[in-house]
Amino acid sequence: METYKGKVRLVIKNxxxxxxxxxxxxxxxxxxxxxxxxxxxxxxLLLKNSPRLDRDSLIRYAKELGLDTRAFTASLDTMKHxxxxxxxxxxxxxxxxxxxxxxxxxxRKVIGNRSYEYLKKIVDEELKNAKK
Amino acid sequence: MKTNFAAALFFLMAVSYAxxxxxxxxxxxxxxxxYGPANAAVTIIxxxxxx
Numbered sequence: 001m002e003t004y005k006g007k008v009r010l011v012i013k014n015x016x017x018x019x020x021x022x023x024x025x026x027x028x029x030x031x032x033x034x035x036x037x038x039x040x041x042x043x044x045l046l047l048k049n050s051p052r053l054d055r056d057s058l059i060r061y062a063k064e065l066g067l068d069t070r071a072f073t074a075s076l077d078t079m080k081h082x083x084x085x086x087x088x089x090x091x092x093x094x095x096x097x098x099x100x101x102x103x104x105x106x107x108r109k110v111i112g113n114r115s116y117e118y119l120k121k122i123v124d125e126e127l128k129n130a131k132k
Numbered sequence: 133m134k135t136n137f138a139a140a141l142f143f144l145m146a147v148s149y150a151x152x153x154x155x156x157x158x159x160x161x162x163x164x165x166x167y168g169p170a171n172a173a174v175t176i177i178x179x180x181x182x183x
Binding site: 001004005006007008009010011012013014015016017020021022023026027029030031034039040043046047050051053084087088091092095097100101102103104105106107108109119123126127130131 | 154155156157158159160161162163164165166167168169170172173174175176177178179180181182183
């Protein structure tokens with residue numbers, strides 16, 4: 001992302017699989033950190049520490065980021081962002097997605113974990129198209 | 133004749149597959165977390181599961 005500063009925008013949709021223990025709570029953790037203006041730092045921590053995403057670990061990551069852990073924990077426990085997460089999930093199901101990650105690069109679908117080089121190639125194509 | 137039919141079918145499938153890949157989907161951004169400027173030339177929307 002740093003390579004493309006100002007040229008590329010990244011948007012996250014949560015698609016936690018139902019059968020995985022901590023998927024939903026981890027998505028909640030990201031959005032809860034977002035309430036305190038720290039979504040992307042939490043996003044990076046969650047990816048780095050996955051699959052260690054149990055409640056205690058999530059609260060520890062919040063502490064690491066210097067978040068208000070009381071507000072953060074309350075947000076997790078009340079599943080404050082459940083409606084937004086469910087909306088994203090519904091969107092994913094409606095679009096017939098069954099894999100994460102799935103990327104849409106200017107609308108072009110790329111499924112699954114791809115190499116940085118592969119994604120970069122598509123981004124570069126799109127940047128070239130945009131210049132025309 | 134049978135082989136020709138199979139080849140034609142395969143060709144049609146290959147063409148439609150290629151078209152599917154070229155399709156551009158519209159994904160609403162709504163209030164999802166965003167990194168980068170709204171006027172960026174490229175928008176990547178990622179459906180993500182942290183676990």
